[in-house]
Amino acid sequence: MKALVKQKAEPGLWLTEVPEPAVGAGDVLIKVLRTGICGTDLHIRSWDGWAQRSISAPLTLGHEFVGEVVETGRDVADITPGDLVSGEGHLVCGSCRNCLAGRRHLCRATVGLGVGRDGAFAEYVALPAANVWVHRHPVDLDIAAVFDPFGNAVHTALSFPLVGEDVLITGAGPIGIMAAAVARHAGARNVVITDVSEPRLELARKVGASLALNVAKTSIADGQRALGLREGFDIGLEMSGRPEALRDMIDNMTHGGKIAVLGLPAQEFAVDWSRIVTSMITIKGIYGRxxxxxxxxxxxxxxxxxxxxxxxxxxxxxxxFDAAFDEAAGGRGGKVILDWTA
Incomplete structure (x- = not known):
């Protein structure tokens, strides 16, 4: 079958033939229809420091996908050939304390699809049935292909109650934009999102952001005044991984505010812990779904x-794929989809 592979320990990707994946007793074989390009895939393509530390070539990339079930292992129930499915890309051990307690997203032995094992940028992918999500209601294939990052957005946005709250989102990448849509849909009063990319801020406006601020030109405090907010934001969603973004967020939170942090910083950085303590701000780290x-x-x-x-x-x-990856790496748009049915 065709697959998009990190074939060598150097920059680049290769479209090549690889064997179809084996299907174990508890596995599901899926014919891939569409995939989404993630920032992780961009790191692997460019072969940066993180990729060099984390990836062993050869490796088939990809963890955002939608496909059709074509075969199930003998022990699989409730999933049948023809089902439209997406996949949870974190494969867990099932036997640690958190897995046994039903908190599988906290498994310390998590293996990432398309990172620690061959992924979904291929004509077929095999997954444990426990990682397969069946779409029981009609869903657009492009949206189903990005359920993984959509899940990051939902997990972050719904970490705290949103109804009637004023929400600040720092970082208008695709996940930040999806989080803005979720927060608005879930009943937030105001949803403010920040970035320095005008095209991405415009996308945020299209999904319902109350205010999309280019922080290279306008401060968050100016945004507060424009909306008539007197005491700061109730909820913060940090999506950028930028030190200045989290610092600005902390400076603009109300006392007792709550911050969920999904953005991964490139290195350690300082924050004003006295402000966090005296304002009784809650900070929660978010990983996956x-x-x-x-x-x-x-x-x-x-x-x-x-x-x-x-x-x-x-x-x-x-x-x-090269053109698709170039667009995704440009940082000006939203999600980029690869169609595997062509």
Whole structure:
């Protein structure tokens, strides 16, 4: 089968033939229809320091996908050939304290699809049935392909109650934009999002952000004044991994505010802990999705009318992967999709 592979320990990707994956007793074989390009895939393609430390070549990339079930192992129940599915890309041990307690998203032995094992940028992918999410209601294939990052957005945005709250999101990448849509849909009063990319800020406006601020020109405090906020933001969602973004967020939170942090910084940095303590600010780290509570919430949000279509800004046949990766790396648009049916 065709697959997009990190074939050598150097920059680049290779479209090549690889064997179809084996299907164990508890596995599901999926014919891949569409995939989404993630920042992780960009790191692997460029072969940066993180990739060099984390990846062993050869490796088939990809963890954002939607496909059709074509075969199931003998021990698999409730999943049948023909089902439309997406996959949870964190494969867990099942036997540690957190897994046994039902907190699989906290497993210390997590292996990442397309990072620690061959992934979904291929014509077929095999996954444990426990990692397969069946779409029981109609869903657009492009949106189903990005359920993984959509889950990051939902997990972050729904970490704290949102109804009637004023929400600040720092970082208008695709996940930040999806989080803005979720926060608005879930009942936030105001949703303010910041970035320095005007095209991405415009996408945030399309999904319902109350105010999209270019912080190279306008401060968050100016945004507060424009909305008539007197005491700061109730909820903060940090999506950028930028030190200045988190610092600005802390400076603009109300006393007792709550911050969920998804953005991964490149290195350690200082924050004003005295401000956090004296303002009684709660900070919660977010990684991945809650399995499978977040997935259930995603499906319900879409059934309830949440529109993520503006977030999909690029579509390419898989043979044009270089152009697709170049667009994704440009940092000006939303999610870029590869079509594996061409």
């Amino acid at each position: 809650e399995m499978f509570e977040t997935w259930y919430a995603m499906s319900v949000l879409l059934e309830g009318g949440l529109d993520l279509s503006p977030v999909i800004t690029g579509r390419y046949p898989y043979q044009d």
